[in-house]
Amino acid sequence: MEILPAKFKSDNIVSVNIIADIHGNFDSEKILRISEERGISEIFILGDFSPHGSIGSLENVENFLKTLALHRKIYAIPGNCDGREILKIFAQFKINYHGKTGSVAGIDVDFIFFGGSNITPFNTVFEYREDEIYKALKKLFEGARSDRKILLTHCPPFNTKCDFANGRHVGSTAIRKLTEEFQPEINFCSHVHECYGKEDFIEKTRIVNVGELRKGGVILKCGKDKFETERINF
Numbered sequence: 001m002e003i004l005p006a007k008f009k010s011d012n013i014v015s016v017n018i019i020a021d022i023h024g025n026f027d028s029e030k031i032l033r034i035s036e037e038r039g040i041s042e043i044f045i046l047g048d049f050s051p052h053g054s055i056g057s058l059e060n061v062e063n064f065l066k067t068l069a070l071h072r073k074i075y076a077i078p079g080n081c082d083g084r085e086i087l088k089i090f091a092q093f094k095i096n097y098h099g100k101t102g103s104v105a106g107i108d109v110d111f112i113f114f115g116g117s118n119i120t121p122f123n124t125v126f127e128y129r130e131d132e133i134y135k136a137l138k139k140l141f142e143g144a145r146s147d148r149k150i151l152l153t154h155c156p157p158f159n160t161k162c163d164f165a166n167g168r169h170v171g172s173t174a175i176r177k178l179t180e181e182f183q184p185e186i187n188f189c190s191h192v193h194e195c196y197g198k199e200d201f202i203e204k205t206r207i208v209n210v211g212e213l214r215k216g217g218v219i220l221k222c223g224k225d226k227f228e229t230e231r232i233n234f
């Protein structure tokens, strides 16, 4: 597997590309081109691979992830629209981070991942009750080794600028509660397409809605003392 060595990580800054809500837009070439140009060796994918309105072809997801995983280190979680079988594809490429904590070489941060969403009115496939999200994520926060944590979820926390659609807040109350309790540095999320690029704060925690891949993504730059983000608009 071709994973970029530390020489690409200049000035003690480690950059990670974060994308989400793929929805059938399997343009691996564009993603790899950006990674190449920016010296990025890790890509976080925050779920919803399926095209709108159906689970779609798993073969397309497989080919997309295979290409990416050949060239970069991938960390993937499912979205609420993805079928449970997607976890098998993640496992095949050793990129499944759903309900797991990951680390990136060169930075002292626990990256805590959780996919799917809270219960939606659309009865999508990958949904959890709030108490299930709370229990699973709390365990990950409690097991964190670093003081610095970054939370990566498909679903945004409840009652922010990042979870507002059709006149109401639809985010997860469990993600909000845990953010208040454990105060990760940043919560990257997506899911609510109306909130593309929106940001907010829950106390000290910065909330960033990454948004649909067809519009863009985010580069996270991790330094020794601070985190910066840069939005890439397509």
Ligand SMILES: [Zn+2]
Pocket: 021, 023, 048, 079, 081, 191, 193
């Ligand atoms: Zn979506």
